[in-house]
Amino acid sequence: MPTSNPASLPEPTIRRAFGEFQLELSGEQVLKIQQYISILLAWNEKVNLTAIRDPLEMLYRHFCESIYAAAAVPVENGRLADVGSGGGFPGLPLKIFLPSLQVFLIESNIKKATFLAEVIRELGLAGAQVLVRRYSELGEELAPLDYVCSRALGEFQPFLAWAGSEGVAAGEVILWIGARDLEEIQKIPGWTWREPISIPHSLRRLLLVGKRKVPS
Numbered sequence: 001m002p003t004s005n006p007a008s009l010p011e012p013t014i015r016r017a018f019g020e021f022q023l024e025l026s027g028e029q030v031l032k033i034q035q036y037i038s039i040l041l042a043w044n045e046k047v048n049l050t051a052i053r054d055p056l057e058m059l060y061r062h063f064c065e066s067i068y069a070a071a072a073v074p075v076e077n078g079r080l081a082d083v084g085s086g087g088g089f090p091g092l093p094l095k096i097f098l099p100s101l102q103v104f105l106i107e108s109n110i111k112k113a114t115f116l117a118e119v120i121r122e123l124g125l126a127g128a129q130v131l132v133r134r135y136s137e138l139g140e141e142l143a144p145l146d147y148v149c150s151r152a153l154g155e156f157q158p159f160l161a162w163a164g165s166e167g168v169a170a171g172e173v174i175l176w177i178g179a180r181d182l183e184e185i186q187k188i189p190g191w192t193w194r195e196p197i198s199i200p201h202s203l204r205r206l207l208l209v210g211k212r213k214v215p216s
Contacts, residue, residue, distance in 0.1 A: 008034050009055050017056075021064045021200050022071060025097070032096045032123050033063055039119055040087060047111045049087035065199055066090030067097045069149070069174050072197050073209055076100055078146030081170070083135045083159065088116050089151055090176065095128050103128045104142060106135045135159070139167030149174035156185050164190045164212050172211050179204045 011030050018025055025033070037055050044050060052058050066089045069075070076098045082091030085105040095103045105128065107113045113132040120128045131138065136158070148163040148170040156175075163170040176199070177185065186193050191210035199205045 008038055009059060013056070014059060017059050017064055018067070021068050023064070023067055023097075029096055033059070033093075035123055036063075036088075036092065036096070036119060039115075039122060043115050043118075044087075047115060049112060049115060060201055062087065062089045063093045065176065065202075065205070066093035066151070068199060069176075069207060070094060070097055072207055073147070073172065073174055075147055075174075078102070078171075079144065080104070080147040080149060081106055081135075081142055081145050083148060083150040084152040085116060085130075086112055086152055088119055090149055090174075092116070092119060092123075092125065092128065094149075095125050096123070099127075101127070104145075105130045106133060106138065108132065108134045136162055139165070143168060145170040147172050147174055149176075151176040153177075156181070157188055160185075160188050160191060160210075170212060172209060175208045175210075177206050177208055179206055182206060182208065185210075 014030050014033055015025060037058055040049060040058065041055065050062065052061055069090060077100050079102040081104040083106045085091050085107045088105065091103045091105045095101055105116050107116060107130065110132060113130050116130045145168060153159055160173065162168060163173050182196055185208060190213055192213055194209045196206040196208050199207055
């Protein structure tokens with residue numbers, strides 16, 4: 001993957017990258033992504049939001065990979081919770097791409113949550129909310145949720161038990177995972193898994209979508 005200088009990425013570069021993921025952006029969406037990357041670069045000097053420092057790599061790994069889920073799952077008009085949101089991925093890029101999506105960013109780290117609130121304010125993202133809590137502490141205040149997603153999970157069993165619990169009752173989960181985790185996740189009860197989707201420009205990263213099994 002090519003590298004870039006720290007200056008704001010030009011519009012043709014952003015459009016070309018998203019084209020490689022079979023995604024098209026409006027001019028306003030391109031502008032919001034440029035603004036987001038600028039804010040992320042500035043904050044990342046003081047708060048560890050991402051290990052990636054190159055803007056072009058940020059574009060591919062954080063923005064393109066996040067929004068790629070929209071090509072696999074019809075999330076446009078739903079309510080989505082992003083667990084362990086960190087730098088806002090995948091929740092805020094999905095919100096930029098799908099403005100009607102209602103997004104809840106769950107992040108227990110106060111500094112990271114403050115960053116998320118700043119991005120929402122600067123980009124004028126109505127219908128996006130930051131919850132400074134651990135996901136396990138939340139339930140009915142989020143319900144009903146159509147989708148729960150995460151790119152930063154380490155323990156899948158408790159997360160999926162929470163997402164499928166009566167208080168949350170998420171319809172579907174969307175996970176960005178390494179291929180090595182696939183077998184472990186597919187064995188966890190309570191979910192029906194679709195075939196994993198390979199993420200473009202990635203050798204071992206997958207998008208995995210599961211539908212909650214409703215007790216008969």
